Amino acid sequence: MEFFDNHKKLFRTALGLFVGLTLIVAIRPAINNQNNNAPLPNYEPLSEQAYLGKKSFIANGCVACHTQQVRNVDMDKIWGNRPGIAADYAGITRTDFWRNTATLMGTERTGPDLTNIGARQPSMAWNLLHLYQPRAVVGKSIMPAYPWLFQIKNKVGKDEVEVVVPDAYRKGINGKIIASQEALNLVAYIQSLKQTQLPNGKAPMEFLYKKKESPTGKKGSTLNLPDGKLLYTNNCMSCHQANGEGLKGAFPPLKGSPIVLGDNLELYVNIIMLGYDPRPEYATMNAVGTDNNLTPEEVTAIINHERTSWGNNAKKVTTEEVKKIMDFIKITTKK
Amino acid sequence: MGTKNIFNEWGIIITLLLIALPIIVASILAIVKAKAIIKNYLEKKEQERFNNYVKDLTPIEVEKLEQRKRALEFALSNNELSGETTPIDNKGLIDNVSEVETLRFIEQKKKSQPRPYIEPELSKLIIWYLGCATFWLLFGTTVGEYLGIKFVAPDVDHYSWLSFGRLRPVHTNAVFWGWASLAMMGLAYYVIPRVSNVPIASIRTGYRSLILINVSVVLGSLFLMAGINNGGGEYREYIWPVMALFGIGVFISLRNFFKTIAKRTTKEIYVSNWYIISAMMFLLVIAVVAYWPSWQTGLGETVVQGYYMHQGVGMWFMLFNLGLMYYFLPQQLNKPIYSYSLGILAFWAQILFYTLIGTHHFIFSAIPWWLQTVAIVGSAGMIIPVVAGTTNFLMTFKGSWHKLSGSYTLPFYLIGIIFYFTGSLQGTAEAFRFTNLVWHFTDFTVAHSHLTMYGIICFMLWGFIYTIVPRLTGKEPPQITVGAHFWLALIGLLFYTFPLMYGSTLRGLMWMEGTKSFIESVELMAPYWLWRAIGGSLMWLSHILFAYNFYVMVKRKDKITVPTSPIDILKAKQEMDTQAQTN
CATH class of the missing domain: 1.10.760.10 (Cytochrome c-like domain)
Structure with missing residues (x-):
């Protein structure tokens, strides 16, 4: 066939088909989503400190193990009060000239989802210790430790936050363990992660695949x-x-x-x-x-x-x- | 939902069947090889028994045997008709006579066939590509192996540059853009001029492209370890200036290939070129779509991410490798491809369905429901190109299965093809909504991506490399280390993926059940993560053997061989004469 023997026509057709489909399934939906969604009315943008914390969250590749999406299925109920919606992400824009938008939805849940971690575990002391050595608070955790976000000093200065680390995890450290500014920023970011309330009167989406209500409780409980x-x-x-x-x-x-x-x-x-x-x-x-x-x-x-x-x-x-x-x-x- | 038997779900049933297939094929292969060894052994035994018998022969028996021998040996002198003239084989009909050697422990495989002349400059370029690729394979999988260890021993080190989150993309990107991409392009520099029947348009461009891609992977890896990345989308971790280098590298090679095809001396464009050129064009489209900032705000980023990560895998690696397969498989089997039109059908079907399926990584997320459904339908549509492709390859194999046991390259092809079928269809099964509930977010995805990127892409690439490098350099790798590479890689892959899939299924079901805490699901995975590290170690070991084989094929000095064939003797004499003249 003439068509198959003409390299210009053949490759143009293949490219055209691919680009056409790309427009339909990627570019157009992406633009639609971007233009037709806005943050919820009571959405709080990140504070300066939390924004810096988000940058270190990105830099350290935390998204490799932590998702930030509550799916509309029953098993995800423990990660948030309602399923995530497009508006939850609408306020997230390009990070900077070098870096793309980071919605940080993730694809792996080796560790817990963080959509609502600011409500579930906002404790500053806990988060700092957990960053310094996760196994000090959660024995079975396999999360990496981030000791380089902390400094060892002899005295705790003004406005500095000391992390009290159990002896088993101090290992030859005599001074005080002080959280660096980066660690504090990171915790500020974690604390800021909360699901925004829907405006009053708006019913959230249902969770799908609900478990059948089985008669719970062992005998005599x-x-x-x-x-x-x-x-x-x-x-x-x-x-x-x-x-x-x-x-x-x-x-x-x-x-x-x-x-x-x-x-x-x-x-x-x-x-x-x-x-x-x-x-x-x-x-x-x-x-x-x-x-x-x-x-x-x-x-x-x-x-x-x-x-x-x-x-x-x-x-x-x-x-x-x-x-x-x-x-x-x-x-x-x-x- | 939780009490429902998961074995009634189609997605699960299909997956189980698919998982069983490669095991069956590997077992058959192992049985065939084992049978050959046992046969060998039994023959040796028989020989020993015979030797004892000979030792005990009495002179009378010997006399009788000799008498019988003389009787049997009676024959005409065979030159009754021809006389005493010397026979001459004017047409070279008698050639390639192989002599029987002693009993061998390792079966002797067929040597690589001498092939038409390839310009030494092009050979050198291809070997540079493959050499760099081999380096990135070693580097990338060493990182991967280390990451696997970190699942078992999270406190193995505390350096920021080596922390898990930073190293993970170093591993994935190095094996994607460094190893597989460079290997594919190196092979394309061989295939495209062959099937177009013209020399490559520009060898210099090939080197430029090679340098750009290498620089991109070096810089990208360093940036990632330093904490500079693009924002967390998988395989999109390199920041745009780094990815731009890669893109330019692919672009100039694409133009180079296109020019070569434009001046081809064959009338038709062989189907390999369809796949290869399209893969390169599509990669550039994908990269531009993924990095262009105008449609990345909010969920736009996620829609693009789903598109990008899957098109990268399917339209770049898979399409490219299929193109190479359409050249190398018929070559190795020395027969034409079973059906040219099936190849063409698979080509168009792949473009049509594969492009749609990206969003199946975000099922149940906040992405529009219709887009998720399109992705699921597209995933089901992938059955067409996959079945067409597999049928085509297996039917080409048909009638040549005996060649499998005598070749050290074909087992790589076969395993690649089997995983092409099972790995791809597993992807389809995973896209269903129910299976997504069980497996999404677990390590099942990791197992799947290794079954495909490793089982399909790496095995095919190894097969192709072992096929052409001996042709380019004239040196064969040691067959024992090639065999060890093959089996370690295959067994390692199975050890890596199967426990991980099993454990992840348990983990997903535990999440659905909702009666245990999250940390218990982490504990549950511990033994399966250990198995993954063990399987990973075997795979890693096999890569060292591969690197050694590659080194032998490329660098090792030839043993001094005294020419025996008339052609070689004449060549040696000619060389000597020309040397004498120039001196």
Whole structure:
């Protein structure tokens, strides 16, 4: 056939077909997405510091293991309150002259998704220690350590942040371990990662592939409460550790703790919902319960797990008691 | 959903079948080889028994045997008709007589065939390409091996330049742009002038292109390790000035090839050239689309990323290698390709369907639902070119299977073709929505990309390199190290991918179940990551053998051989005479 023997016609046709399809499936949808989406009304752009932190997030290739996308499937529910939508990314523009836009959606979840990490784990002390040596807080973690983001000094200067590292991970370091500006920026970026609320009255997209509601709870469990151990693992363990002993100088133990074992349930629930910072020798605790939208059932399950584990042996509490306190907290904090 | 039996899902069933295929082929290959060795061994045994019998012969028996021998040997003198004149083979009918040697432990494979004359300058250029490619293979997989170790021992070092996130793209980009791309282009410098039946338009351009690409990979790797990257899209980690060097390198070679084809002396354009020229044109389109800033804000970046990462794999590496295969396979089997038109059908179908499938990396993401569906449909459409291509190659093999056991290059071809079928269709199965739930974000993707980029692309490239370098240099690699390279690479790949796929499936199901914490799914993977490191080590070892083989083919000084064939003797005499004249 003449067509097949003419190199100009043949290669032009192939190129034309490819470019045409490229326009349809890549360029046009990309331009459409770019033009027809805007950030949500209450979207907060990154602060100067968080922006610098994002740059080191990019430079260190964190996206190789951490996604930033909540898919509209049920299994992704733990990573955010709602599925991600195009508007979530609309505010992200080209990084600079040399570097492309970084939506950092990622394709691998070797480590957890970070879409909402600023709500799930905002603790500065935890994040710094975790960066310095992830295995100091999460024993089974395989994340790289980033000791080069920290300096060793003899004295902690003004405005400097010291990281309290357990002895097992200090290895021949005598001075104080101080977070560099880059480490602080990176943590500022991590803290800034929160899902933006949809404008009032707008229903979020549904999660697909919902699990069938199966009758939960083993026989005789207290009133069909959710799995307290799992909730503890997901919400509390990274600081208070699996053995409930915390980390010396950073996170207090729950094992044998007077608050956990005592009768002041109101204080206990308050700490879980709103955070706690009366003891200078430990890091500030953030509002874990509020940040993660824990329900009274979940809080009860966590409390009961903590009161009966690691040798702790206190009376279990009921959902009703916890719910009453939580309702009161809601009223007082709303103002 | 969680309680549902996953073995009822089509995506899973297809994948399991596909996983089984290469194992079956490898087992058959192993059985064939083992049979040959056993046969050899048994013959040797028989020989020993015979020797003992001979030792014990009595003189009477010997006398009887001799008598019988004389009787049997009675024959006419055979020159009753011809007389005493010397026979002359005027037409050179008797040639290539091979003599039986002693029993061999390693089966002697066929030597590479002498081929038509290739200009020494072009040979040199091709060898430079392949040599650089070999270097990048060693470099890139050494990095990869180290990354595999980091999964098992995350605290093995604490240098920022060697941290996981920075090294990972160094590995992927070095093997993509350094190893596979340079090897493909080097081979194209051989194929295009052959099938166009003219010399290459410009050898100098070939060197320019080689230098540009090498500089691009060197700079890119250094930048990545220093923390300078483009922003996290996979395989798009080099910043634009670095990628531009690569693009220019491909562009000038493309023009060079195009000019060569334009002045071809054959009427038709052989199908290899379709694939190769298209792959190079498409790569440039892909790179421009990926790096042009006008459509990259917000999700635009993600749409482009999905397009880019998959077109890079399918339109550059796969298309290019298919083109090379259409030249080398018929060559090695010494017969024409089974169906030229199937090759053409596969070509157009590949363009039509492959272009659509990029977004299947972002299924269930915030990308428009219709685009995700198009990607899934396109992935299913890929069955057409893949089946057409595989059928074509296997039917070309048909009737020549016996050549497989006697060749050290063909096993590479066959494994490449088998993985082309299974790896590509596995991609289709992975694109379904359900399988995406289980496998997306897990190491299954990593296993898949190694099954394809390694199982298909690397095996094919090795086959091609072992085919042409002996033709260019006249030196054969040691067959034992080629065999070791083949088996280590294949077994290593299986050790690497299978545990990883199994573990990832468990991990994905655990995520779907939702009753365990995330860190437990990390713990779950530990043994499978260890297996991956072990498989990776075997693969890495095989690359060292490959580099050694390449070195032998290119550099080793010839043993002094005394010419025996009339042609060689005459050549030697001629050389001696000309030397005497010039002195």
